[in-house]
Amino acid sequence: MERLLNTPLDNPDLLSPLDLAFVGDSVYELLVREYLVSEANRPTADLNAEKVKWVSANAQEQAAAKLQPLLTEQEQSVFRRGRNAHTTHTPKSASHATYHTATALEALFGWLYLKGELIRVRELFQILISD
Numbered sequence: 001m002e003r004l005l006n007t008p009l010d011n012p013d014l015l016s017p018l019d020l021a022f023v024g025d026s027v028y029e030l031l032v033r034e035y036l037v038s039e040a041n042r043p044t045a046d047l048n049a050e051k052v053k054w055v056s057a058n059a060q061e062q063a064a065a066k067l068q069p070l071l072t073e074q075e076q077s078v079f080r081r082g083r084n085a086h087t088t089h090t091p092k093s094a095s096h097a098t099y100h101t102a103t104a105l106e107a108l109f110g111w112l113y114l115k116g117e118l119i120r121v122r123e124l125f126q127i128l129i130s131d
């Protein structure tokens with residue numbers, strides 16, 4: 001198992017999809033930030049503006065559409081759990097459906113990360129950056 005902190009975690013499959021999305025949001029954003037910094041040395045304001053384009057609910061919905069056909073059955077199951085999670089907040093900038101799809105993507109990245117599946121996390125993110 002490979003994670004940053006490697007604290008004991010019994011079974012990520014038992015966590016709520018919103019808990020998975022809570023972690024996955026950070027995992028996904030860290031990937032985006034690392035990717036943007038690796039592209040070029042630029043002012044942080046520019047980096048932040050570009051990051052927002054990647055981590056918005058609308059952008060994550062597009063990313064999910066690209067990845068969904070490539071997911072395993074188990075990954076699809078986690079994605080569905082994330083999409084069907086009952087959230088209490090929907091941002092004004094996204095529809096209810098868009099926000100749920102973004103939550104599903106975050107849940108998937110959180111689940112993979114907590115399972116220590118960093119190779120798969122990198123593989124899926126690589127698909128998103130290789131246009």
